[in-house]
Amino acid sequence: MANGEPVLWSLYVYAPNKIAPAVFAVLYGASTVGHIWQCYLYKCFHLLGLHPLCGALFTLGYALREYGSFNYLYEEENTTVLITFVLSQVFIYICPPLLELANYHVLGRLFYYVPHQAPLPASRVLSIFGALMLIVETLNGIGVSLASNPSGKPTTQELGSHLTIAALSMQFAVIIIFVVLAGLFHFRCAKAGIRTHAVIVPLRTLYTSMVLILIRCIYRLIEHMGSTTVDIDNMEALRALTPVLRYEWFFYVFEATLMFLNSSLWNVWNPGRYLPRSYLVYLGRDGTTEIEGVAVVDERSFGQKVAAVATLGICFRREKTERNWKPDLMDVFPGRKIVNVT
Structure with a gap:
């Protein structure tokens, strides 16, 4: 691990550290418990449910890596070692997207x-970016599973690396678009004199989180830009690998x-502490008055609702009804109307 010297037949290229994966498994486990507790406390599973899910996957991934640190030499007759290694890589690498x-x-x-x-309707954010991230996650999952299998053919590993590069490139582009949208929204709020903690704290947390994910994305791109085809029984080929792969x-x-x-960041500044629990509550143009709307009954069938969730709102959206307008207020909730204006 320290000198970058490869180890023949090692699935990791090197002899992996035996302490670090156990430490990170415990840390991610603790963060996951914190996320579950906060989601329950602030009733925000719908908003932040992906954090405990990813925390659990991270914990499982590093627990499997701990097992792999003692069982890292490839054995053709023992598929458990290889399967454990691949699953560990997949669980760890699918979570950032x-x-x-x-x-x-x-x-x-x-x-x-x-x-x-808002620079675009709120209901479009998750459907647009969710669809893009679905593509990224699909490419990422397939790419990692192919590229991380040292027993596979060089062409298969190369294909996996190319798929991973494509996923990371898309992820990088989407991050830039996100920052532009968030920055425009932040600028508009500042110009309108909106400085409530419910807006500013989550925005700052988002910026920090995206910077961490962006740095990780750049690291992974650099990793796959070098020599990444692992030939576990060829020492010269292993020594020619990119240093990012040879140094743990x-x-x-x-x-x-x-x-x-990133996980700890959301443990400390959970937006559930600042934002109203109901999506029907929103801020008036004065920047201080909260207004509560009432939802129109969703007349879609159960199957249409499931299809809408499965497609991240791209298909089977709610039908828009006539919106009510006020001279000083704008209703952007599709199918909802403004009430209790104060």
């Missing part, structure tokens, strides 16, 4: 809360630590 999706959900929630300053500390600094900091 999901955490990014959680950030889009929070941004959409802020658009619901301050609709008159890159993984623990730019993957494990950054994503743990």
Whole structure:
């Protein structure tokens, strides 16, 4: 691990550290418990449910890596070692895009809360970015599973690496779009004199979270831009691999630590502490008055609702009804009307 010297037949390329995965499994486990408790306390499972899910996957991934640190030599007759390694890699690497999706959900929630300053309708945020992240997650999952299998053919590993690069490139582009949207929303709120903690604190947390994910994304891109085809029985080929693969500390600094900091960030500044629990409550143009709306009955069938959720709101959306307008207020809730204006 320290000198970057490869180990023949090692699925990790090197002899993995035996302490670090156990430490991170415990840390992610503690963060997961914190997320579950806060989701229950603030009734925000719908808003931040991806965080405990990803925390559990991270915990499982590092627990499997701990097992792999004692069983890291490839054996053709023992598929358990290989399966454990691949599952560990998949569980660890599929979570960052999901955490990014959680950030889009929070941004959409802020658009619901301050609709008159939102650069696009809140209901479109999750459907648009969710569809993009679904593509990213599919490419990422397939790419990691192919690229992380050292027993596979070089062409298969190369295909997996290319798929991963495509996923990371898309993720990078979507992050930039997100920052532009969030920045425009922040600018509009500041210009309108909206400085409530319910808006500012989640926005600052989002910026920090996206920076952490962006750094991790750049690290992964650099990793796959170098020589990544692992030939576990060829020492010269192993020594020719990119240093990012040969030195384990890159993984623990730019993957494990950054994503743990991201998870902890939302433990400390959970938006459920600041935002109203109901999506029907939103902020008036004066920046201080909260207004409560009443939802129109959803007349879609159960199957249509399931299809809408499965497609992230792209298909079978609610039919829009006539909106009520006030001279100083704008209703952007599709199918809802303004009440209790004060």
